[in-house]
Amino acid sequence: MGKKIFISGAITNDPDHKTKFAEAEKHLQEQGYVVVNPAKLSEIMNSDEFQWEDYIKVTITMLCACDSIYMLQGWQESKGAREEELYAWVHGKEIIHQN
Numbered sequence: 001m002g003k004k005i006f007i008s009g010a011i012t013n014d015p016d017h018k019t020k021f022a023e024a025e026k027h028l029q030e031q032g033y034v035v036v037n038p039a040k041l042s043e044i045m046n047s048d049e050f051q052w053e054d055y056i057k058v059t060i061t062m063l064c065a066c067d068s069i070y071m072l073q074g075w076q077e078s079k080g081a082r083e084e085e086l087y088a089w090v091h092g093k094e095i096i097h098q099n
Contacts, residue, residue, distance in 0.1 A: 006063045008084040011039060012052070020072055024098065028070060036062050051052040056080050060087055068094035070074030
């Protein structure tokens, strides 16, 4: 069974985030990971009724189901990514930073 990994990085205010997440997803899949890509949430949660607080609840739940987290470059600029990294650290998940 493959190791599950969650991608974390800036989404809000980054018009290129889908490309960055997709490239990371491909790279991680090539390494044998089962990848959870939260950038795809906008396809599901596409209503104006969903706020940032709704997204972070879902991403933390997604992260909870994973073994590791992959921090994209610039993750420190994202409030959500900082919360996800902290959750991973507190819960003993492997934290991998993009080179």
